[in-house]
Amino acid sequence: xxxxWKGGISFxxxxxxxxxxxxxxxxxxxxxxxxxxxxxxxxxxxVCKKDGxxxxxxxxxxxxxxxxxxxxxxxxxxxxxxxxxxxxxIEIFEFVLEDEIPxxxxxxxxxVEPEKSASKTYALLRAALKKSGKVGLAKFVIxxxxxxxxLKVEDDAILLIQIRFDQDLRDPSExxxxxxxxxxxxxxxxxxxxxxxxxxKFEPEKYKDTYKDELLKMIKKKLAAPKGKKVVENDxxxxxxxxxxxxxxxxxLKASLEAMKN
Numbered sequence: 001x002x003x004x005w006k007g008g009i010s011f012x013x014x015x016x017x018x019x020x021x022x023x024x025x026x027x028x029x030x031x032x033x034x035x036x037x038x039x040x041x042x043x044x045x046x047v048c049k050k051d052g053x054x055x056x057x058x059x060x061x062x063x064x065x066x067x068x069x070x071x072x073x074x075x076x077x078x079x080x081x082x083x084x085x086x087x088x089x090i091e092i093f094e095f096v097l098e099d100e101i102p103x104x105x106x107x108x109x110x111x112v113e114p115e116k117s118a119s120k121t122y123a124l125l126r127a128a129l130k131k132s133g134k135v136g137l138a139k140f141v142i143x144x145x146x147x148x149x150x151l152k153v154e155d156d157a158i159l160l161i162q163i164r165f166d167q168d169l170r171d172p173s174e175x176x177x178x179x180x181x182x183x184x185x186x187x188x189x190x191x192x193x194x195x196x197x198x199x200x201k202f203e204p205e206k207y208k209d210t211y212k213d214e215l216l217k218m219i220k221k222k223l224a225a226p227k228g229k230k231v232v233e234n235d236x237x238x239x240x241x242x243x244x245x246x247x248x249x250x251x252x253l254k255a256s257l258e259a260m261k262n
Contacts (some may be wrong), residue, residue, distance in 0.1 A: 105166075
């Protein structure tokens with residue numbers, strides 16, 4: 001793994017030098033953009049809007065647009081000077097119960113690894129988090145942006161889970177959420193029976209990306225077929241029948257239970 005960030009965790013007056021690694025990995029199938037008629041690969045280039053010329057990466061900077069249309073250029077030093085202490089520190093400023101954090105705030109996991117000289121302080125923070133049953137609420141800066149996160153223990157590792165700021169979440173009331181809907185007792189009882197019968201222990205290793213597997217099968221079929229010949233599928237995709245609110249909800253629930261028995 002390649003470290004994404006190096007710095008330290010600030011816990012009171014104790015500083016633990018650490019490295020951050022991404023806690024997730026993408027398994028997407030690499031697909032290129034091509035021109036349909038001749039399979040010519042599409043290339044994206046960075047072009048100056050004034051003269052139409054391509055701009056190499058080493059000539060690109062970040063800028064803030066002024067009212068007169070010109071830009072103020074910002075470099076790495078400017079970003080570091082804005083928050084020098086935060087660019088190198090995961091600052092724990094509060095401890096909270098993890099259950100108090102709604103799931104919509106959770107965003108991205110990182111694995112926290114201590115530097116060799118910081119094994120003792122890392123172990124101390126890990127033990128303290130375990131015993132308290134709490135998570136450390138912290139702020140940190142990655143790629144010139146400030147983030148909020150929680151430090152928690154999973155097995156023997158400390159994880160940093162990036163969470164969203166409240167201002168970044170949309171209010172669910174902006175959507176058309178149904179209210180004052182009458183649910184019959186029979187309907188609710190049957191729905192609860194379905195939930196009980198479908199309840200299992202969460203074992204994440206059981207769940208696979210089946211869409212990716214099916215797409216790979218299709219790619220292999222096309223690779224095996226003679227060039228230019230269209231691959232014809234014999235079996236049509238199975239789709240579940242859709243129901244509307246006008247249908248008998250109780251009958252749908254009964255049918256669901258019958259299907260689960262078979």
